[in-house]
Amino acid sequence: MIEAKSINFYYGSFHALKSISMVMQPNTVTAFIGPSGCGKSTFLRLFNRMNDLIDGIRLTGECLVDGENIYHKAVRVDELRKKVGMVFQKPNPFPKSIFENVAYGLRVNDVGSKAFIARRVEESLRAAALWEEVKDKLKKSAFELSGGQQQRLCIARALAVLPSILLMDEPASALDPISTSKIEELIHTLKQQYTIAIVTHNMQQAARVSDKTGFFMLGELVEFSDTKKMFLSPEKEQTQNYITGRFG
Amino acid sequence: MNHTEAELQRLKDEVSQMWKLVLSQLEKAKQAFLSGDVEQAQEVAGREKRVDAYELRIDSDCENYIALYSPVAVDLRLVLSLIKISITLERIGDFAESIARHVVDENGRTMDALLLDDLQLEKMFDTLINMLSDCFVALESENTKISGRIISKDYEVDKLYYSSLDVLTAYLQDNPSSIRSGLRTMLIIRKLERIGDHCRNIVEEIVFYVDAKVLKHGWKKKPEGTIISHSNS
Numbered sequence: 001m002i003e004a005k006s007i008n009f010y011y012g013s014f015h016a017l018k019s020i021s022m023v024m025q026p027n028t029v030t031a032f033i034g035p036s037g038c039g040k041s042t043f044l045r046l047f048n049r050m051n052d053l054i055d056g057i058r059l060t061g062e063c064l065v066d067g068e069n070i071y072h073k074a075v076r077v078d079e080l081r082k083k084v085g086m087v088f089q090k091p092n093p094f095p096k097s098i099f100e101n102v103a104y105g106l107r108v109n110d111v112g113s114k115a116f117i118a119r120r121v122e123e124s125l126r127a128a129a130l131w132e133e134v135k136d137k138l139k140k141s142a143f144e145l146s147g148g149q150q151q152r153l154c155i156a157r158a159l160a161v162l163p164s165i166l167l168m169d170e171p172a173s174a175l176d177p178i179s180t181s182k183i184e185e186l187i188h189t190l191k192q193q194y195t196i197a198i199v200t201h202n203m204q205q206a207a208r209v210s211d212k213t214g215f216f217m218l219g220e221l222v223e224f225s226d227t228k229k230m231f232l233s234p235e236k237e238q239t240q241n242y243i244t245g246r247f248g
Numbered sequence: 249m250n251h252t253e254a255e256l257q258r259l260k261d262e263v264s265q266m267w268k269l270v271l272s273q274l275e276k277a278k279q280a281f282l283s284g285d286v287e288q289a290q291e292v293a294g295r296e297k298r299v300d301a302y303e304l305r306i307d308s309d310c311e312n313y314i315a316l317y318s319p320v321a322v323d324l325r326l327v328l329s330l331i332k333i334s335i336t337l338e339r340i341g342d343f344a345e346s347i348a349r350h351v352v353d354e355n356g357r358t359m360d361a362l363l364l365d366d367l368q369l370e371k372m373f374d375t376l377i378n379m380l381s382d383c384f385v386a387l388e389s390e391n392t393k394i395s396g397r398i399i400s401k402d403y404e405v406d407k408l409y410y411s412s413l414d415v416l417t418a419y420l421q422d423n424p425s426s427i428r429s430g431l432r433t434m435l436i437i438r439k440l441e442r443i444g445d446h447c448r449n450i451v452e453e454i455v456f457y458v459d460a461k462v463l464k465h466g467w468k469k470k471p472e473g474t475i476i477s478h479s480n481s
Contacts, residue, residue: 204318231320233460240321245252 001026002047002165002195007061009042011054016042018219020061024212026164029187029196031206031227034216035247040199043216044167047197048084049077065165082109085158089170091150093142093157098134101142101153105161120160127193128156129186148179155186159194166190168198172205184209203243207231215239252317256326259309260387263330263337266302267384270337273299273344274380274443278373281347281436282364284356292348299341306334322457329457333387336446336453340380343439350436359426359433363419367412367433372440375401375408379447383454392458395451405444412437 002024009017017039024030032040045051046063049070062069070080082105093101102121106112112120121138125131130152134145142153151171158166168187172180187196187209200206206213207227214224215238223230223239234240241247249257273292280289310331313319319327364370379401386394416437420430452463 203320207320232324234321243320244323245250 001064001066002197003062003064004043004046005062005064007043007046007059007063009039009046009051009060010056010058012056016219020221022214022221022224024195024197026195027191027193028211029191029198029209030212030214031210032197032199032214032216033201033203033206033243034222035242036201038216039219040214040216041169044169044197044199045086047165047167048081048086050086052077078109082161083163084165084167085161085163086167087151087154087158087169087171090174091147091154093145093150093153096142097139098142098145098153099138102156102160104157109161111161120162121156124156124160125153127159127190128152129182129189130156146179148175148182151175151179151183152186155183155190159190163194165195165197168196170199170201173201180205203231215242217242252323255313255317256319256323259306259313259327259330262302262306262309263334264384264388266299266306266334266337267380267387269295269299269302270341270344271377271380271384273341274373274377277344277347278370278377280351282370282373284351286352286356289348289351289356293345293352296341296345299338299345303334303338307331310334322460325457325460329453332453333450336449340443340446343443347436347439350432354429354432359429360419363415366415366419367437368408369412369437369440372405372408372412372437375405376440376443376447379405379444380450383447383450386451386454387457390458392451392455395455398451399448402444402448405441409437409441409444 004020004022007017007020008015020039020043022030032044034040042051046059047065047070051057051059059071063071065080065084068075070084094104096104099121100107102124103117106117106120111117122131122135125134130149133149134140134153137144142150145153151174155166155171172183175183184205187198190196191211198206198209210227212224213227213230215222215230215234215236217238223234223236225235230239231243234243273295276288276292279285280292310327313327314324317323379398382394382398382401386392386398413434416430416434420427423430455461455463
């Protein structure tokens, strides 16, 4: 389970997230929507401490993953990132073979034997619905894959180290409709094993893939509710104006 | 108003035009029935095709809007409501037409004038026309506060319907030679009662659109056959 408790986040003097509290239950998909600059990606990145490298940031409140405050001094970021995988907007495979891309996390963490790694690579590629397409060319460069396949490869890479949480920052925004459909189908399947949070600018995608949706604006969580409710009868006028395109 | 809103407004305008036509059909069917005016009845029957055409066009335009604009929230509720409202209006139009055809088939011969008074059919017609007009106002103004008033009028229609059964039964016992005509009149009364139910369905759709509340099937029958809502409306 992921929980945010009264999160305030600052980039220098800019107050990017304002008193955000939210619970994401296990095996659910939570979508974050909102206009550019509203703080949704900043909020997503908090959960595997991707914001840590930015100068001048400040955080108050608590980010809990399975009950543990991930910003506690005792928490090791590399251990956290094994538990919380991340997929980005643009597919970012390493300049390595398909096999080595998926095996990478296992190797740098010095996990398991050669046979174990081979098994995890296959399991991860299968989980990412890519195995059938690449099983005969595992030694080929990852760059030979299409954009949609590369994105699924990145998902497989994230799954290889057995995380329990998957963060996705606009994972299908650079893909064509067929690849997007595969990613969405994959999200639907993966939620049986993972807790997923996804940032998307595509309203229909949020409606299709998520169980819960949070609408952010100007750093505030305006509304957080069941996706069905959000897209049929949102509570707040701001939410309605945004999702119906009357924003601004 | 942006392009999306303009398209939605166009859908609403189409339904408004259909509404006015159906309202006019019902008013003319009433006049034709009560006065035995065959010419007016034929006019009503002839205009039924226009009602059907509106339904087909609105259905198609709503489908296109959903396919092209992927509406959500209040926009989605509006389009879904408009589809159902246009279907309901078409049914009310069918009833108006069949009342008119009855006048034509009977060549303007209506039942005994005193019986018509006792059956309170004019009052029933007027109540229904008021209900349909009020529904129109509720949608145009997006105001559901008058929904309670419309529903209470449906109770009135139901009461008139049940009392007319008693009146007609007594009349036919005294005038067995009029049984065929009496049965046909009963069918007309039944259609009027159904128009009341359809108006209530329209109110439910407007409440769904405006307030995002589902009233459907939230009614229970009173012992005497009239109905009462679970809700405050």
